Amino acid sequence: xxxxxxxxxxxxxxxxxxxxxxxxxxxxxxxxxxxxxxxxxxxxxxxxxxxxxxxxxxxxxxxxxxxxxxxxxxxxxxxxxxxxxxxxxxxxxxxxxxxxxxxxxxxxxxxxxxxxxxxxxxxxxxxxxxxxxxxxxxxxxxxxxxxxxxxxxxxxxxxxxxxxxxxxxxxxxxxxxxxxxxxxxxx
Numbered sequence: 461x462x463x464x465x466x467x468x469x470x471x472x473x474x475x476x477x478x479x480x481x482x483x484x485x486x487x488x489x490x491x492x493x494x495x496x497x498x499x500x501x502x503x504x505x506x507x508x509x510x511x512x513x514x515x516x517x518x519x520x521x522x523x524x525x526x527x528x529x530x531x532x533x534x535x536x537x538x539x540x541x542x543x544x545x546x547x548x549x550x551x552x553x554x555x556x557x558x559x560x561x562x563x564x565x566x567x568x569x570x571x572x573x574x575x576x577x578x579x580x581x582x583x584x585x586x587x588x589x590x591x592x593x594x595x596x597x598x599x600x601x602x603x604x605x606x607x608x609x610x611x612x613x614x615x616x617x618x619x620x621x622x623x624x625x626x627x628x629x630x631x632x633x634x635x636x637x638x639x640x641x642x643x644x645x646x647x
Contacts, residue, residue: 461537466506469535473513481640483509485569485633486562488640492632493561504558507544510537511562525549554616564613567605568629571595574602576642583644584637589626 474480490508494501514528525545532542546552547559554560575595576584595601614621637643 461506461535461541463502463506463509465535466509466537469510469513469532473531474516476516477641479512479515482569482573483512484636484639485573486511486565488632488636489565489569489629490558490561492628493565494558496628497557499558503538503541504561506537507541507558507562508565510541511545511548511566522550526551557617560613560617564610564617564619564625565629567610568626569633571602571605571610572626572630572633573640573642574605577646581644582642582646584630584640584642585634585644587630587634589622589630592626592630593622 470480470483474483487505487508490504491501493499494504510532511525514531515524518524518527526549529542529546532545533539544556544558544562547554547556548562548566552559552563554563572584572587572592575592576582576587578595579586579591596607599607610625611621614625617625619625633640633642638645
């Protein structure tokens, strides 16, 4: 599957602008990780872009992402990409490096977005790792973000949360500030 086909699926099934931007954030983080590990950047990016495409249709964890898999098969997504998308669900088994990266970046992108949006500039390029760490300590900030899950998956990957994971995901998102609507244009 090509990226433009994947984006067509996103625009067909996802109406929420914030969900689309979340999916883009995960795509960019997955691409950054793939580049770091010398993996297939396009395949990893597709997994990130499509991982939540069925959320508005099936917004419960007992249906998402399983119910979206037949649609992705029908549209021609590779079976290994579908398996990785399924791995980020509650019943998914995270076996491969890519599985582990997807689950590790998914929650973190939401936290980083929230940190950017509370800044006066609303520009993610003004966010630093230390800003995220400060908000991390406040358990009421972005309360839906599961900190323990992020920490667990970083441990599973064997990467340091603050020295590697957060900076890599932050940089990936900063490099695409305009596409994510986090370039200060909301001010």
